[in-house]
Every structure is written in structure tokens, then in C-alpha cells.
Amino acid sequence: MSTEPLAATLLQRAHSPDTAAALYRDKIKLRPLLLRPSSPDPSQNARSARQHSRLVKQRAVHKSNKTHPLSAKQKRSLCIYEIPKSQQKYSIYEPIHVMWCAYMRDILGLAAGKRSHIVAQDAGPFLASADYHGAIVEVVRSRCASRVGMKGIVVRDTKFTFEVVTRRDEVKVLPKEHSVFRVEVPFENKEGDEKRKPLVFEVLGEQFQHRATDRANRKFRWHADPDL
Secondary structure (H helix, E strand, O other): OOOOOHHHHHHHHHOOHHHHHHHHHHHHHOOOOOOOOOOOOOOOOHHHHHHHHHHHHHHHHHHHHOOOOOOHHHHHHHOOOOOOHHHOOHHHHHHHHHHHHHHHHHHOOOHHHOOOOOOHHHHHHHHHHOOOOOOEEEEEEEOOHHHOOOEEEEEEEOOOEEEEEOOOOOEEEEEOOOEEEEEEEOOOOOOOOOOOOOEEEEEEHHHHOOOOOOHHHOOOOOOOOOOO
């Protein structure tokens, strides 16, 4: 049995004996073996090494101190969006409804006597892009009969639901899908003026299936009333 290394045998098959011996000696037998390939560069002096180490530590500290937003699971565990029982009172949110009425009169152009009436074609885009925190909404039609008649002040306007506080000081969640909501916008009554009936709008919940912050950039589209 031959004791010649396998690499030398393979080189002899492809090259002459002298060339094979030179290649085996230079490329294989005498080739340096790096036992610590991750060792520092010998050309790097001690000062540069300390600066590099200090920079790595500073980056690690900066990364650990960087703030990270809470995940949805963490928000649920901390009950960030839950209203405490002591604050589930209708009277607490009545001043917010007054502010919302003034806000709606402003975006509809009814404030300061700019106009005395408004048509549905003009009101649609404004209603679809408005914020409904503080509005009094009532379910007038829905595929779920148990929702019809529920009414309250909106305390949370999510993508798919209205969370309201009723006059009985209860928090109810009203899904927007397959429901029609009634919203009233009262006129600003001044002294000596005849009291006018409020504007009444019925809005389709599917038109509001966006977050309140994203709804302002959405375009209003006319749809036929669904069969509820």
C-alpha cells in the first residue's frame, strides 16, 4: 500500500513530476495555517484598538437606550385603551360633545353665519373625513337587530368600531360593518334668534372603516344603500 499523500498523487496525474512536487511543496505542505483567523490585525496599534473598543461599547449603549414603541400585545396587557369604571360616566363626556358640535359646524361651513343650509352632496366628503370622538351616534339600521337603538357619545373611534358611553353610564362597542348611524349637528343659537332644528345625517358604517387619523386623506365615494 502506497504511503504517498493523496494530494501528491492527484497532482502527479495532472502535472510533470517536478511541477507536481513544487506545487505540493509550496501550495500544500509549506502553506501557513492560521490558527486564530479572528486575531486582531498586527498592524493596528494599541491606541487604535482602544478607540475601536470604546466605539463598539458606545454603540451598544446607544442601541440599548433607544426607545421602542409598545407592541399590540403589550398595550393590551397594560390596559392602555380600557376606560376605568370610575370614568364611564355620560356627564364626563358631555363637554367633549359640545366641542365636537362646534368642530362640525366649522368644517361644514355653518359657523359665523357662512351658510344657513347644506345639501347632502356637499356634506358627504366632510362627514366621511371628520373625527367622531365626542359625537352622539345612534344605530338606526343594522343587520343585527339587537344593535338598533343603541346611542351614546363616542369615546373611541377605531377602524372597525365606535366605542360609546350611554346615558346609563355603560360602555358599548358598536361595529361599523352592516350598520347605519344617525348623527345630529345642532345650529349655534344666538340670543333673539329662533331655535332651529339640528341637522340630521345618516351615515353608512362601511364609509368609516378607517382610523380617525387616516380618514382625512380618504376620498368619499357614493354607494347605494345596502340591504340591511
